[in-house]
Amino acid sequence: MASDEAPPAVSPDPLLLLLPCDIILRHVFVLFLPDEIENILSVCRSFADLAPGMWKMKLEGITASAGLAEEVHAENRSAAQWKRSYRTEYYKRKTLPNKPLLCHDGGCTIKLGERMSNENLLTICSKGSMNLWDVYTGKCLRSFPMNISGYSTDITALMRLDSTMVVSSTIKGAVRVWDLMDGSSIWDVCFDRQHPIFSLARLNENEFAGSGLGRAVKLWNVEKKTCTRICSHSTDPSLYHSYQPNRTIVQALDSNTFATYAKGTSLKVWDARTGNNIQTFAEKNFNVDSVTRMDHDIILATYSNCSAKLWSISTGALVRDIRPELARLYAVARVTRRSFLFIGAGEGDAPFSNNFFVFDAESGRARKFHESSAQTFISSIAMMNDVMFVPLYQTSVKGYNIPLYLL
Known part of the structure; x- marks a missing residue:
């Protein structure tokens, strides 16, 4: 990776949009019990699983831009799995692995x-x-x-x-x-x-x-x-x-x-x-x-x-x-x-x-x-x-x- 190039941005990630909510819940609603706060946060974080298609398209895009005609399979993969696959492919092309x-x-x-x-x-x-x-x-x-x-x-x-x-x-x-x-x-x-x-x-x-x-x-x-x-x-x-x-x-x-x-x-x-x-x-x-x-x-x-x-x-x-x-x-x-x-x-x-x-x-x-x-x-x-x-x-x-x- 070139020295002036920043690491890959993981946005748009639906979870990042909920970050202010996470901070507010932890620092403002102090009257909630710890277990109740964690339950609310887990519901908020679950919205990140609603966008597996977004990371699938990003993975297809990076492989296509590299001139690779590879087909992305496993339609039932979660958003987190698609995201990790995308990030791995990104680093393979931007760094010298191993x-x-x-x-x-x-x-x-x-x-x-x-x-x-x-x-x-x-x-x-x-x-x-x-x-x-x-x-x-x-x-x-x-x-x-x-x-x-x-x-x-x-x-x-x-x-x-x-x-x-x-x-x-x-x-x-x-x-x-x-x-x-x-x-x-x-x-x-x-x-x-x-x-x-x-x-x-x-x-x-x-x-x-x-x-x-x-x-x-x-x-x-x-x-x-x-x-x-x-x-x-x-x-x-x-x-x-x-x-x-x-x-x-x-x-x-x-x-x-x-x-x-x-x-x-x-x-x-x-x-x-x-x-x-x-x-x-x-x-x-x-x-x-x-x-x-x-x-x-x-x-x-x-x-x-x-x-x-x-x-x-x-x-x-x-x-x-x-x-x-x-x-x-x-x-x-x-x-x-x-x-x-x-x-x-x-x-x-x-x-x-x-x-x-x-x-x-x-x-x-x-x-x-x-x-x-x-x-x-x-x-x-x-x-x-x-x-x-x-x-x-x-x-x-x-x-x-x-x-x-x-x-």
């Missing part, structure tokens, strides 16, 4: 990455610098050193707070809030001087949670610059030895709820406003590897045996048990509320093989769309939008390029 777009020069390696917007990706390299990238052009927009005032460059977690602020943590238990406009440090959090911090979770623009070696999960308010609440993931002392403390991971589900898990413990969901444990999902045989929210009630949990389960937060019931038939599962990410992305390797695959699958939660079918033989494992996925993503690698290759993929 090509390395971002490059860390100077012999450093990529450590962490975080999506800042549909266009921008923030990465941290082994030399201790933050780099903000334009994923469409591959240009580095800003670069800041992180080793100021004795701050350790051994970064363990990175989290977007809003469009201009990020939070990072170190192996020494320090947490710092950064301003991306000038690279300055806004606030240093004395989180835990004894234990490293391994996970950060954004709740909203002013609050985030963090956890590390130990059972405590701390909630912090950026405006007040104070710790507002401490939750204990487990009360079993046998799981947290002083000589080998257990690592607790926190994952935000929305602005009011977050999930925690640790080795040998159950997956738990918490209310950030009260600190109460609202649901516990018991799986005694295998450890939780990751948690992803699919919609307002369903979460996806992956386990150490390369399986995945869809759980209901409201009832605690198992919705679906998924077996992707992978010997190794590296990363998972939500694509839509009905589908998610798996990256892993099969039993007979070569070492460092990375197979990409899109799994449909309703039909139970998986579609393999790419296979990579990069000499490293994929550690996480940054979804830029519903059709583009960037895999982040656990790599020791100097000057490694970050590829951009289309679903």
Whole structure:
């Protein structure tokens, strides 16, 4: 895509016309109960499904303009499915898919990455610098050193707070809030001087949670610059030895709820406003590897045996048990509320093989769309939008390029 060309506009989308109504309902009708507001919003959003023909015509138009005489089938597809097909075709013609777009020069390696917007990706390299990238052009927009005032460059977690602020943590238990406009440090959090911090979770623009070696999960308010609440993931002392403390991971589900898990413990969901444990999902045989929210009630949990389960937060019931038939599962990410992305390797695959699958939660079918033989494992996925993503690698290759993929 040319550097002066903007990403594709998704309008006219009927849902965008309802945006002022959405904002009014959330901020004016405060006397409604939360469930009543969500019911009203769901009815408003349902109008977006009334225009599948619009996205079908846009898809036919872009294929015709490219000189392709391909016929668009599947008349019963929804507006959301037509929209994703259109956006995928657009990016195929406007970008260089599956090509390395971002490059860390100077012999450093990529450590962490975080999506800042549909266009921008923030990465941290082994030399201790933050780099903000334009994923469409591959240009580095800003670069800041992180080793100021004795701050350790051994970064363990990175989290977007809003469009201009990020939070990072170190192996020494320090947490710092950064301003991306000038690279300055806004606030240093004395989180835990004894234990490293391994996970950060954004709740909203002013609050985030963090956890590390130990059972405590701390909630912090950026405006007040104070710790507002401490939750204990487990009360079993046998799981947290002083000589080998257990690592607790926190994952935000929305602005009011977050999930925690640790080795040998159950997956738990918490209310950030009260600190109460609202649901516990018991799986005694295998450890939780990751948690992803699919919609307002369903979460996806992956386990150490390369399986995945869809759980209901409201009832605690198992919705679906998924077996992707992978010997190794590296990363998972939500694509839509009905589908998610798996990256892993099969039993007979070569070492460092990375197979990409899109799994449909309703039909139970998986579609393999790419296979990579990069000499490293994929550690996480940054979804830029519903059709583009960037895999982040656990790599020791100097000057490694970050590829951009289309679903």
